[in-house]
Every structure is written in C-alpha cells, then in structure tokens.
Amino acid sequence: MEIPAARNPVDVLRESFGEAILFVKEFRGETTVVVEAARSTDVLDFLRAGSGLVYNMLSDVSAVDYYPNDYGELFAGDAGDYRPERFAVSYHLLSMLYNRRLRVKVFAEEEDPRLPTATVVFPSANWLEREIADMMGIVFEGHPDQRRLLMPDNWYGHPHRRDYPLGKETVAFSFNEAEIRKHKPFATD
Amino acid sequence: MAVATAPQSIEEQRRWEGSLDQLRGLVSERAITGETMLLNMGPHHPSTHGVLRLLLELDGEQIVSCLPDIGFLHTGIEKSIEDKSYEKALPLTDRMDYLSPMSNNMAYAAAVEKLLDLDVPERGQVIRVVCLELARCASHLVWLGTHAIDMGAMSVLLYAFRERERILGMFEMLSGQRMMSSYIRPGGVWRDVPDDFLPTIKQFLNDFPAKVDDYEALLTQNPIWKDRAQGVGVIEPDVALAYGLTGPALRGSGVNWDLRKAQPYSGYETYDFNVPLGEHGDVYDRYLIRIHEFRESMKILNQAVARLETVKGPYRSENRKYCPPLRSELGQSMEAVIHHFKLWTYGYDAPDEEIYNAIESPRGEIGCYIHGAGANKPRRVHFKTPSFIHISALPVMAKGYLLADMVAIIGSVDIVLGDCDR
Numbered sequence: 001m002e003i004p005a006a007r008n009p010v011d012v013l014r015e016s017f018g019e020a021i022l023f024v025k026e027f028r029g030e031t032t033v034v035v036e037a038a039r040s041t042d043v044l045d046f047l048r049a050g051s052g053l054v055y056n057m058l059s060d061v062s063a064v065d066y067y068p069n070d071y072g073e074l075f076a077g078d079a080g081d082y083r084p085e086r087f088a089v090s091y092h093l094l095s096m097l098y099n100r101r102l103r104v105k106v107f108a109e110e111e112d113p114r115l116p117t118a119t120v121v122f123p124s125a126n127w128l129e130r131e132i133a134d135m136m137g138i139v140f141e142g143h144p145d146q147r148r149l150l151m152p153d154n155w156y157g158h159p160h161r162r163d164y165p166l167g168k169e170t171v172a173f174s175f176n177e178a179e180i181r182k183h184k185p186f187a188t189d
Numbered sequence: 190m191a192v193a194t195a196p197q198s199i200e201e202q203r204r205w206e207g208s209l210d211q212l213r214g215l216v217s218e219r220a221i222t223g224e225t226m227l228l229n230m231g232p233h234h235p236s237t238h239g240v241l242r243l244l245l246e247l248d249g250e251q252i253v254s255c256l257p258d259i260g261f262l263h264t265g266i267e268k269s270i271e272d273k274s275y276e277k278a279l280p281l282t283d284r285m286d287y288l289s290p291m292s293n294n295m296a297y298a299a300a301v302e303k304l305l306d307l308d309v310p311e312r313g314q315v316i317r318v319v320c321l322e323l324a325r326c327a328s329h330l331v332w333l334g335t336h337a338i339d340m341g342a343m344s345v346l347l348y349a350f351r352e353r354e355r356i357l358g359m360f361e362m363l364s365g366q367r368m369m370s371s372y373i374r375p376g377g378v379w380r381d382v383p384d385d386f387l388p389t390i391k392q393f394l395n396d397f398p399a400k401v402d403d404y405e406a407l408l409t410q411n412p413i414w415k416d417r418a419q420g421v422g423v424i425e426p427d428v429a430l431a432y433g434l435t436g437p438a439l440r441g442s443g444v445n446w447d448l449r450k451a452q453p454y455s456g457y458e459t460y461d462f463n464v465p466l467g468e469h470g471d472v473y474d475r476y477l478i479r480i481h482e483f484r485e486s487m488k489i490l491n492q493a494v495a496r497l498e499t500v501k502g503p504y505r506s507e508n509r510k511y512c513p514p515l516r517s518e519l520g521q522s523m524e525a526v527i528h529h530f531k532l533w534t535y536g537y538d539a540p541d542e543e544i545y546n547a548i549e550s551p552r553g554e555i556g557c558y559i560h561g562a563g564a565n566k567p568r569r570v571h572f573k574t575p576s577f578i579h580i581s582a583l584p585v586m587a588k589g590y591l592l593a594d595m596v597a598i599i600g601s602v603d604i605v606l607g608d609c610d611r
C-alpha cells in the first residue's frame with residue numbers, strides 16, 4: 001500500500017481551522033499548536049481521522065499551571081511565547097505511520113477552569129484527564145467518570161497547583177489530634 | 190480559586206462512600222438492583238502486584254464490569270520534583286517503577302538532556318544500553334515469576350529470582366545499590382564501569398540463555414499453562430491503540446511498535462535485534478513476547494559488551510555547566526571547584542519551555558514531560574507511565590472473562606503500582 005507523503009500538520013490545521021489555531025511554536029524539534037479550547041475536540045478528531053495525518057495514538061495528557069505571574073496580559077516572559085491564561089493542558093499525539101509527534105495545547109481560565117473532554121476521540125484520555133481533574137482541578141465537561149483518581153474522595157484542593165503548598169499536611173499525634181479532627185469532621189469515624 | 194467540595198459532616202461522608210448512586214453509570218443497572226454481585230478485589234490481594242483495588246461486577250463467575258481504584262501508592266513524586274533542582278530530582282524517579290529503576294532514570298535523564306540540548310558521549314550511551322537491557326531482563330524476570338505463581342506454577346518464581354539476584358548484583362557493582370540505583374544521570378552515567386564488571390556480565394550472558402530455555406520448558410508447552418493463558422484477555426489491535434497500550438501489551442496484539450526501533454535513543458539504531466510480535470493479543474502471546482525479549486536483550490547485550498571493550502573515552506558529558514567535574518580535577522583546577530560547588534548547590538538553569546520525551550521501558554512507553562521555568566527547578570514534570578495506561582485498559586481486557594482469569598490478565602499486562610500512582 002502506498003503511503004501518501006507526510007504533510008506539515010501546522011499547514012493542514014491552518015487550512016481547516018483558520019482562526020481557531022491561536023499560536024504555533026517549535027522547540028527542539030517538537031511542534032506545539034495552541035488551539036481554541038472550544039474547538040479542541042474537533043481538532044483532535046480531525047488529526048486522528050479526518051486529516052490524513054493519522055495521529056492514531058494519544059501518548060499523554062499533561063497539565064501545567066503558570067501561577068503566579070507567568071501568564072495573562074502582563075506576561076513578561078519571552079515575546080515568542082503565548083500564555084493568555086493560568087492553566088494549560090497539552091495533548092501529546094503520536095502518528096505511528098509518519099513516526100512523529102504533535103502537541104495540541106489548550107488554555108483554561110483561572111476562575112472555574114473548564115475544558116471539553118477528549119475521551120470521545122481517544123478512550124485513553126479517560127484516566128489521564130481524570131488525573132488532571134483530580135490534581136489540577138480542571139473540569140472536563142462530558143467526561144464519563146468525574147470521581148477523583150489518585151487522591152481520596154474527601155480530599156480538599158488540588159495538589160499539583162502551584163499555589164498548593166508542598167508538604168504542610170499536619171501529622172496527627174495524640175497531642176494535636178483533637179485539633180486536627182476539629183477541622184476535618186469527615187476524617188473521624 | 191475553584192476547589193472541590195468536601196463533605197461537611199460524618200453523615201455526608203458515609204452517604205458518599207457507601208452509596209451505590211456514586212457508581213451509577215459505571216456499573217450496569219443490574220448491579221443497582223442487586224441482580225449481579227459487586228465484589229471487592231484488593232488492595233491486599235497478592236495477585237494485584239501491589240496495592241491495586243478492583244471493584245468487580247460479577248454475573249455468576251463472569252466479569253460484567255471492572256472498576257480499578259488506584260492511588261494507594263501515590264507519593265507525590267511529580268509535586269516533589271517541582272521543588273528540586275534537575276539533578277537532585279533523579280533519585281525520586283527510581284521509586285516510581287521500582288522493578289526497573291534504570292528505565293525511569295533514562296526517561297528522566299533523556300528528557301532533561303533534550304530540554305538542555307545536552308549530548309551524551311558514545312561510551313556513556315553504550316553503558317546506558319547495557320543498563321537498560323539488564324533492567325529489562327530483571328523486570329521481566331519478576332514479571333515471569335509472579336505471573337507464573339499467580340497462575341499456579343510455583344517453581345518458576347524461585348528460578349526467576351535466582352537469576353534476578355545476579356542482575357541486581359551487577360547493578361550494585363555499577364552504582365552501589367541493588368535496586369534504587371540512580372546510575373543513569375543527565376549527561377551520561379554516574380561513573381565508569383568497574384574492572385570486575387566485564388567478567389561478571391560475560392559470565393551471566395554465557396549462562397542466561399540456557400536458563401531462559403529452562404523457563405520455557407516449564408511453561409510454554411505446559412497444557413495447564415496453555416489452558417489458562419490461551420484465548421484469555423484478548424484485546425484487538427485497534428482497541429489496544431485506542432486505549433493507548435504500549436510495549437509487550439501492544440505488540441501482543443500484533444502491532445509492530447517499539448520505540449527502540451521507531452524513535453531510537455542512546456544509539457539503539459546501531460544494534461541488531463528483532464521485535465517479537467504476537468498474533469492473538471491474549472495472555473499467552475504477551476507471555477511469549479516477553480520470553481522472546483529475553484533473547485533479543487541478550488543479543489543487544491552481547492553487542493554492547495563487545496563495544497564496552499573497544500569504545501573508550503568519557504562516560505558523561507564534558508560540558509561542565511551541566512555535568513560535575515571528575516574528582517581528580519578538583520585538586521588541580523580552580524574552575525573545576527567552582528563548577529562542582531555551583532552544580533551541587535544551585536544546579537543549572539533550564540529554558541522556560543516544554544518538551545516530551547519517551548523511551549521504551551520493559552512495560553511500554555514511559556514518557557517524561559518537563560516544563561522548565563527558566564530557573565534551576567522545573568515548573569512541572571509529568572510522567573506518562575505504562576502501568577497507569579494499562580490499568581485503565583483492564584476493564585476492556587477483563588470484560589466477559591471469568592473471575593479466575595482476572596488474575597492472569599493483571600499479570601499479563603505487567604503492572605507496577607508504584608509506576609501507576611507515582
């Protein structure tokens with residue numbers, strides 16, 4: 001079977017989505033494409049099945065938090081970068097046919113971060129997004145399973161956010177147990 | 190800031206934990222009415238290979254649905270790394286997949302090298318290949334022993350652990366540690382191989398192929414083993430891809446994808462080896478693939494050990510901004526002292542950029558996503574681990590099989606819970 005020549009994914013995406021492609025960046029041979037959050041599911045589905053680019057596997061979904069001051073209109077970093085909001089989620093796609101990777105990145109706002117889920121396109125996004133929802137507090141709308149994944153169900157807060165302290169969870173000893181229990185009525189039996 | 194709502198009273202918490210309503214939509218409606226049975230398996234079940242809890246919905250002995258519950262071994266490694274300089278974060282990666290720490294080291298080190306654009310000298314690459322293939326054998330030996338004991342074959346475990354001890358002995362020779370080796374570091378390896386390493390590994394390479402034949406004699410044509418393994422836990426290639434399976438679990442379904450071949454790192458393109466493939470995507474094919482991988486690893490090791498004798502030169506990068514100077518330089522050069530001090534106190538800055546780098550671990554693709562912060566500590570590090578993905582695909586593999594097959598299926602995808610929960 002003849003394999004069609006590999007086309008540049010950025011050109012193909014620009015052709016089909018135009019304004020929804022917000023920013024493109026190359027670094028160490030990796031391409032990052034920032035797309036509008038509302039269109040992300042369409043873009044992922046297009047890259048998987050509709051475009052001829054055959055990004056047939058979702059390798060990874062990872063989230064990053066640009067807190068405290070590396071995002072927004074006052075973002076003072078590299079002029080060649082683009083960080084309009086606090087949270088970003090990166091979908092790492094892999095095309096086995098053309099043996100290359102692509103990163104599709106979407107941003108989520110600080111107050112009430114919400115993104116459409118990719119589980120309808122890639123079933124493997126299920127747990128990867130659940131982990132992000134748990135650890136970063138980004139709600140994936142339409143996700144089939146919205147329970148927490150790694151942390152206990154009664155955990156308060158999202159540990160991978162940059163404003164979540166590292167450590168500082170008070171260890172309960174007999175002298176301070178009553179004090180801790182008072183703050184956590186749900187932890188007592 | 191949006192936060193999860195926590196239960197405000199004991200009653201609310203009880204209602205939340207004990208309610209079937211929470212499972213509505215995740216298990217079938219028949220479980221809600223009590224027609225099928227919900228059975229808890231683990232987290233202390235020995236064949237869950239750690240602390241995996243499965244909530245199984247059973248119709249008689251048949252599995253209707255399966256809900257894995259993870260997080261019991263969550264140690265916050267990704268969060269901890271955010272507060273460490275790049276070099277000092279490396280020992281944490283050992284603790285993820287504790288059966289092949291070398292692969293984790295390599296995944297992390299290769300990602301940091303990509304972020305820094307740092308080259309590894311040839312001898313360093315050869316030593317890495319030796320370590321990675323030994324780690325693959327050690328990891329597969331634990332898998333083989335535990336998988337066999339799960340399915341009722343006791344003696345294989347003892348034989349497999351006997352050989353694994355020899356590999357761990359070699360790791361101790363290299364790094365001073367049997368398991369948590371932290372040997373592969375950004376820029377190369379910690380130190381050169383000691384003099385007595387070469388005779389030891391040659392002896393091992395001489396002995397090991399016969400031992401693999403022994404394992405095969407015990408299992409491959411064993412009718413009980415075949416009955417338990419053939420046609421169980423079948424996953425079709427397209428389903429395996431959709432659920433993101435990698436490594437032997439994907440190759441068992443016949444998909445020819447090995448990152449050592451497809452996207453070679455550490456000079457794998459210069460070694461001659463084959464990628465074994467399965468046909469049926471069942472437990473038995475995944476078993477055969479790992480057995481064949483022992484032999485392919487032996488091939489690579491033989492070539493790499495021959496190169497260890499001929500390829501000389503530095504074993505880690507000479508770029509002193511990123512790799513510490515040799516101990517012998519410290520008495521001679523003021524600059525070396527400055528570099529030494531700077532590296533072990535502050536570390537080095539990495540650009541404010543993101544990269545993703547993946548390698549082929551014994552279990553599959555282990556990817557490392559690093560977002561630098563333009564400082565000596567990363568903004569975010571995320572590990573995409575094969576066990577995490579494979580456990581999320583367990584419900585697909587287990588559906589419709591018997592409860593007793595669940596043990597075989599868990600064993601066949603080779604999960605490590607430290608790798609899963611991080």
